[in-house]
Amino acid sequence: MYQRIADRSWNFKTADTKEFTHCYHTYPAMMIPQVARTLIENYAPKDKCTLIFDPYMGSGTTLVEASVKGINSIGTDINPLARLISMAKTIHFDTDKIQKYISQIQVMPFLYSPDKVENTDFSRISNHLFWYSEDTLYKLSYISQIIDSIEESQQLFFKIALSEIVREVSYTRNGEFKRFRMQEDKIKQFNPDVFGIFESKLYRNLEGLKQFNSLKSNALTKIYDFNTVFDIPDGVLPDDSVDMVVTSPPYGDSHTTVAYGQFSRWANEWFGFPNAQNLDNLLMGGKKKAVREFETKIIDQELKEIEIQDKKRYLEVVSFLNDYYYSIKHIAPKIRKGGRICFVVGNRTVKGVQIPLDYFTAETFEYHGFNHEITIVREIPSKRMPTKNSPTNITGAKASTMCNEYIVVMTKK
Numbered sequence: 001m002y003q004r005i006a007d008r009s010w011n012f013k014t015a016d017t018k019e020f021t022h023c024y025h026t027y028p029a030m031m032i033p034q035v036a037r038t039l040i041e042n043y044a045p046k047d048k049c050t051l052i053f054d055p056y057m058g059s060g061t062t063l064v065e066a067s068v069k070g071i072n073s074i075g076t077d078i079n080p081l082a083r084l085i086s087m088a089k090t091i092h093f094d095t096d097k098i099q100k101y102i103s104q105i106q107v108m109p110f111l112y113s114p115d116k117v118e119n120t121d122f123s124r125i126s127n128h129l130f131w132y133s134e135d136t137l138y139k140l141s142y143i144s145q146i147i148d149s150i151e152e153s154q155q156l157f158f159k160i161a162l163s164e165i166v167r168e169v170s171y172t173r174n175g176e177f178k179r180f181r182m183q184e185d186k187i188k189q190f191n192p193d194v195f196g197i198f199e200s201k202l203y204r205n206l207e208g209l210k211q212f213n214s215l216k217s218n219a220l221t222k223i224y225d226f227n228t229v230f231d232i233p234d235g236v237l238p239d240d241s242v243d244m245v246v247t248s249p250p251y252g253d254s255h256t257t258v259a260y261g262q263f264s265r266w267a268n269e270w271f272g273f274p275n276a277q278n279l280d281n282l283l284m285g286g287k288k289k290a291v292r293e294f295e296t297k298i299i300d301q302e303l304k305e306i307e308i309q310d311k312k313r314y315l316e317v318v319s320f321l322n323d324y325y326y327s328i329k330h331i332a333p334k335i336r337k338g339g340r341i342c343f344v345v346g347n348r349t350v351k352g353v354q355i356p357l358d359y360f361t362a363e364t365f366e367y368h369g370f371n372h373e374i375t376i377v378r379e380i381p382s383k384r385m386p387t388k389n390s391p392t393n394i395t396g397a398k399a400s401t402m403c404n405e406y407i408v409v410m411t412k413k
């Protein structure tokens with residue numbers, strides 16, 4: 001059995017989770033920086049740790065923490081927004097230049113008039129007048145126009161602030177990751193200060209950037225878009241090249257768990273990124289498969305219980321686990337002997353049956369040549385993710401999904 005240890009010191013209830021460039025951009029199910037930081041401090045292999053890999057990097061929390069510690073890192077994510085955020089957070093933009101451009105941007109509201117907006121073609125944004133007022137669309141386009149006039153090496157700093165606001169100033173209900181339009185009466189009163197919100201993000205991010213730059217880290221960060229379910233290119237990561245993996249994978253498909261694609265669609269469409277509209281189908285578990293393609297003893301009973309109750313839900317779970325299994329199979333050989341993996345996972349409940357993804361993770365890595373060290377159980381006080389779901393589709397019949405997360409630590413034999 002893979003021993004679990006509950007440890008309250010991992011709760012980080014009062015920690016500042018927005019230090020450095022961690023303040024830049026919200027993202028669903030972000031890892032708390034202190035978790036990545038403490039994992040690196042406590043579990044990086046003692047003999048050598050020069051390369052950390054995050055196979056599902058999301059908004060790049062691990063990459064930033066690796067950089068803070070002066071360690072090179074590689075991350076991948078098939079969500080273009082995740083790559084945009086991770087890239088922005090790990091670049092040491094020039095604060096003097098950024099400050100100069102921000103002063104120019106401050107006068108933007110006074111110079112703006114709709115007839116100055118050059119690009120008024122919003123056809124890349126599906127149903128754009130359902131989600132935005134015309135006034136907001138014009139102002140966002142004007143901001144894009146100003147960003148295009150900034151020197152290229154500094155543009156991403158401004159794009160990342162725009163990326164965050166395209167969602168905030170839309171008619172979506174901002175408290176949730178899924179795309180739900182506000183009620184009509186709310187829309188009538190909704191008149192966001194587009195330029196003001198943009199500017200406030202820039203100032204907030206500049207403070208984070210200054211803190212990040214003050215560390216004077218010269219660690220290298222590389223960001224990719226390969227899908228570990230299919231392959232990890234040898235040219236990027238040869239076998240036995242990784243010292244440590246610090247990551248938090250999805251805990252189920254995006255349709256029934258965290259809606260990464262829906263959350264990201266605002267920015268992905270605004271910037272014209274590929275697959276903006278069908279991302280959730282491409283993420284792990286997005287494509288339904290009819291058969292179980294992995295071996296498991298440890299969660300076999302749970303899977304059988306779900307299958308008896310609901311064949312469709314069972315196939316959803318199995319489709320996710322198939323992908324997750326292949327992903328681990330591809331990650332395992334990349335880690336060198338004595339290297340560590342730290343997987344922060346959630347154990348969700350389906351049809352009243354909790355799926356111990358931590359056990360499945362440990363079993364699968366063990367099968368691929370790893371020893372289990374410890375599984376730390378931490379409470380998740382501030383992680384922004386749904387704690388309830390509706391497995392029965394009956395309103396009011398909700399089961400608790402998760403309030404703990406499980407940090408599986410293993411060493412390559």
Ligand SMILES: C[S@@+](CC[C@H](N)C(=O)[O-])C[C@H]1O[C@@H](n2cnc3c(N)ncnc32)[C@H](O)[C@@H]1O
Pocket residue numbers: 027028029030031032055056057058059060061062076077078079082226227228229247248249250260282283284
């Ligand atoms: C829990 S989030 C990671 C959050 C991240 N640790 C952070 O702090 O922001 C999981 C990520 O896995 C990504 N993902 C899902 N399927 C993937 C796949 N097949 N290959 C790469 N990334 C994938 C999602 O896009 C999402 O960004």
